[in-house]
Amino acid sequence: MNTNLNVITLENEVDIRLEDGNIKKYRLQELPFEFIDWQLELRKTMFQRIMKQDFIPSFQAHLPVMATLNPNGRFPIHTATKGTGFLPKDEFLKEYIELFQNCLEKNKHKTWKESLPARVEVMQEFYQIREKIDFRRLGFLEIFKGRTYHNILANPSAALQFTGPGPRYTSYQVNGFAQEVNSQNLCYRFIYLARQLFEHDSFHIQQPQYPCGYIFWVCEMYNKSPRGHAGKRVM
Numbered sequence: 576m577n578t579n580l581n582v583i584t585l586e587n588e589v590d591i592r593l594e595d596g597n598i599k600k601y602r603l604q605e606l607p608f609e610f611i612d613w614q615l616e617l618r619k620t621m622f623q624r625i626m627k628q629d630f631i632p633s634f635q636a637h638l639p640v641m642a643t644l645n646p647n648g649r650f651p652i653h654t655a656t657k658g659t660g661f662l663p664k665d666e667f668l669k670e671y672i673e674l675f676q677n678c679l680e681k682n683k684h685k686t687w688k689e690s691l692p693a694r695v696e697v698m699q700e701f702y703q704i705r706e707k708i709d710f711r712r713l714g715f716l717e718i719f720k721g722r723t724y725h726n727i728l729a730n731p732s733a734a735l736q737f738t739g740p741g742p743r744y745t746s747y748q749v750n751g752f753a754q755e756v757n758s759q760n761l762c763y764r765f766i767y768l769a770r771q772l773f774e775h776d777s778f779h780i781q782q783p784q785y786p787c788g789y790i791f792w793v794c795e796m797y798n799k800s801p802r803g804h805a806g807k808r809v810m
């Protein structure tokens with residue numbers, strides 16, 4: 576099946592145009608509270624550690640494995656780790672873009688270490704006001720335009736596998752569609768600036784460019800934690 580993510584027609588629906596021209600409609604879902612609480616808690620802990628200048632060996636809440644389809648490959652299932660984060664609702668995108676831009680601008684003459692509290696503060700401000708976050712979608716940046724990128728262009732269906740730290744190993748599979756966005760798109764601007772706030776911190780590999788980004792539209796979720804609910808559909 577060769578498909579194209581075509582348009583978002585209604586507030587809670589994503590339309591996929593199939594090769595034969597037919598449109599398949601999928602209902603969007605908001606990520607459930609259990610996932611949001613888990614994500615926000617791990618991110619809060621991470622910021623506390625960043626502020627203490629701890630060594631950050633991994634950041635599981637931010638680094639799911641993305642599975643895409645490569646029907647022409649010898650093995651059609653393809654995976655890659657991709658850094659992800661929440662996105663604001665459309666009506667708040669410009670406000671946060673401005674907040675992040677101003678923070679970077681205001682602190683550009685400070686050392687990276689000196690500007691850390693200001694950078695963490697604006698990011699935490701975003702995570703703290705849940706009403707302004709669009710829990711129907713996640714954001715990514717593409718660095719390499721490799722196989723994952725080409726798979727998404729051919730077929731935007733994708734699954735994200737998140738696994739948190741032990742001994743709880745909270746784990747979720749999120750199914751949905753990845754929509755490519757270029758540098759003119761406000762979601763791209765938001766994700767790009769969020770990355771710029773921490774681009775030079777030691778837990779990131781500094782990248783020369785981000786040729787595009789993705790909005791990942793959420794349709795289903797399964798709990799994959801190795802406990803009572805293993806494999807159960809959450810939404």
Ligand SMILES: Cc1cc2nc3c(=O)[nH]c(=O)nc-3n(C[C@H](O)[C@H](O)[C@H](O)COP(=O)(O)O)c2cc1C
Pocket residue numbers: 638653654655656657658659716717718719720721722723724
């Ligand atoms: C910890 C970690 C974080 C990564 N973050 C990203 C990312 O945010 N964006 C990206 O395009 N690639 C990222 N990568 C690289 C991808 O996993 C993968 O190497 C890249 O997509 C090229 O592989 P592909 O040709 O199969 O797509 C990351 C890899 C690791 C191990």
